[in-house]
Amino acid sequence: MPDFDVVSLPETDYVAAGEIAPEFTRPLVNEEYWEDRALSDVVDGPTLLLFHPMDGAFQGTYLYNTVDDHGWSDDVDVLGVSVSTPYSHKRLLADRGDGVRIFSDPSASVIEEYGLAHDIDGMTGVTESRPAVFLLDADRTVEYAWVANEHPAFPDAEAIDDAVTDLVD
Template identity: 55%
Template sequence: MDLPFDVVDLEPTDHPTEGEEAPDFRRPLVTEEFWEDRALSELTAEGPVLLVFHPMDGAFPATYMYNELRDREVAEKVRVVGCSISTPYEHKALIEDREVDFAVFSDPKNGVAEAYDVVHDLDGMTGVSEPRPAVFVVDAERVVRYAWVAEEWPDFPDYDDLEAALDEV
């Protein structure tokens, strides 16, 4: 198949896996209406969370991931929150454009992706990185119940496997 982009193999990561504690963090959490600083631990205290790392807003992987999660109505099973390097203003536009009922953490310095070891250094741009696509199902005790991290770019989770994992939380 002749793709309009190169598929790139990504380096292995040491990301949190099933049974490990998910790193906690505090960043601006953006909704359709407003944003405020929130910690992952505050969200998981309310119940399980699907943490979705994605490239900057507007990149096709982010669009594809949110469309798929929206169309599968994943938010009816678990709280869905994204995380990327985009600003709160860009996240508000993403939420409106994709018509999703998800919140998104704004992490311009990519520190959360570093803590989860899901950083993708952008080719030819020294010091510029974004999260690689990744999903973590985190339970109320902040234990990772499911983890998927892209091994190539672009790559997407097996959404059927993800939904099966959500049914078990």
């Protein structure tokens, strides 16, 4: 029995497979620096776009450990999105997420546009992203989508492996 409650999240209208991933511009962080970048400027081939809660949440840690374990950044560009600051992203990337860059979205406007925002229980006005994975082709068409419908929830790594293999082969 887990030491935490599993909470069902409300249904949401998120970006689905076959749709074009919405454009946005936010600070994009790597291990060394960050700069404002548009999604369309950095998607030039198969891209795994990962949304996660704040960097300190175990879901983000688990997600980037999974990225490292499966070597996804060797096959596709891996980009994250969360409400955390660029400083927090740099600390996260120092420990995990080899080859990953993360967009900082503290206003949660990108997260809201993708249909992934939810309020943190007991914290009025504090919004974060539910975990989500989108595999994009070079034209930003969503080829694979997974969005958490409960908290905590984690994507099926083997399904992502299969989707990446199908797109890059």
